[in-house]
Amino acid sequence: MRALDPERLAGGAVAVAPRLLNLVLVSGPTAGRVVEVEAYSAADDAASHAFRGRTRRNAAMYGPPGTLYVYLSHGVHACANVVCGPEGTAAAVLVRALEPVAGLEQMRKRRPTARSDDELCAGPGRLCAALAIGLELDGADLVEGDRGIQLLDDGTTPPATPLVGRRVGLGTRAGADAELPWRFGVPGSTSLSRPFGEQQMTRA
DNA sequence: CTTTGGATCGTCT
DNA sequence: GACGATCCAAAGG
Numbered sequence: 648m649r650a651l652d653p654e655r656l657a658g659g660a661v662a663v664a665p666r667l668l669n670l671v672l673v674s675g676p677t678a679g680r681v682v683e684v685e686a687y688s689a690a691d692d693a694a695s696h697a698f699r700g701r702t703r704r705n706a707a708m709y710g711p712p713g714t715l716y717v718y719l720s721h722g723v724h725a726c727a728n729v730v731c732g733p734e735g736t737a738a739a740v741l742v743r744a745l746e747p748v749a750g751l752e753q754m755r756k757r758r759p760t761a762r763s764d765d766e767l768c769a770g771p772g773r774l775c776a777a778l779a780i781g782l783e784l785d786g787a788d789l790v791e792g793d794r795g796i797q798l799l800d801d802g803t804t805p806p807a808t809p810l811v812g813r814r815v816g817l818g819t820r821a822g823a824d825a826e827l828p829w830r831f832g833v834p835g836s837t838s839l840s841r842p843f844g845e846q847q848m849t850r851a
Numbered sequence: 852c853t854t855t856g857g858a859t860c861g862t863c864t
Numbered sequence: 865g866a867c868g869a870t871c872c873a874a875a876g877g
Contacts, residue, residue, distance in 0.1 A: 704861075770870070856874090
């Protein structure tokens with residue numbers, strides 16, 4: 648296990664997102680391997696929280712690459728993003744699913760509704776619950792790991808050919824391009840939030 | 852299996 | 865005052 652090379656966070660959300668696959672997110676005694684992510688560009692992406700400029704909520708997105716951006720979804724679930732470069736552009740990558748690696752006992756206690764270990768971190772809200780990632784961690788430095796949460800490289804390289812698909816759950820915002828293939832996954836993973844490919848349209 | 856609606860609250864209009 | 869980058873349980877086929 649070694650610290651994340653900052654170079655891996657340079658280059659914009661769409662370029663960075665697939666490169667984050669297979670890194671390990673560690674939060675206290677719990678840890679999971681990143682198996683699914685989504686890119687959120689800023690100025691050119693109506694689906695991004697930073698599309699309309701800086702606000703109190705999205706301030707962390709304007710921090711340096713490697714900053715953790717946590718927001719509350721539907722007043723119920725926290726979702727975690729990794730801010731990437733170039734610094735100040737407010738580009739970020741949403742972590743959508745992890746494969747549980749350590750602290751499974753703790754995760755099961757935090758997520759009693761999970762039917763199997765594969766479901767513990769299979770979803771942006773789910774993984775935050777399993778790793779106890781809350782709003783209080785917004786703005787943490789994932790490279791230094793100063794606040795008990797860190798992104799590490801255990802030597803596993805990103806998949807040469809990641810799964811690619813459309814982003815999930817985009818709102819009905821005018822201008823948001825739901826067709827963009829900005830969702831990436833690790834082929835064969837059994838911890839994805841949902842399948843890739845020409846699948847369901849949970850939104851009409 | 853698919854579809855539907857409720858929960859719940861910080862943020863922005 | 866409206867609305868989610870979601871999750872889950874319940875109801876319907």
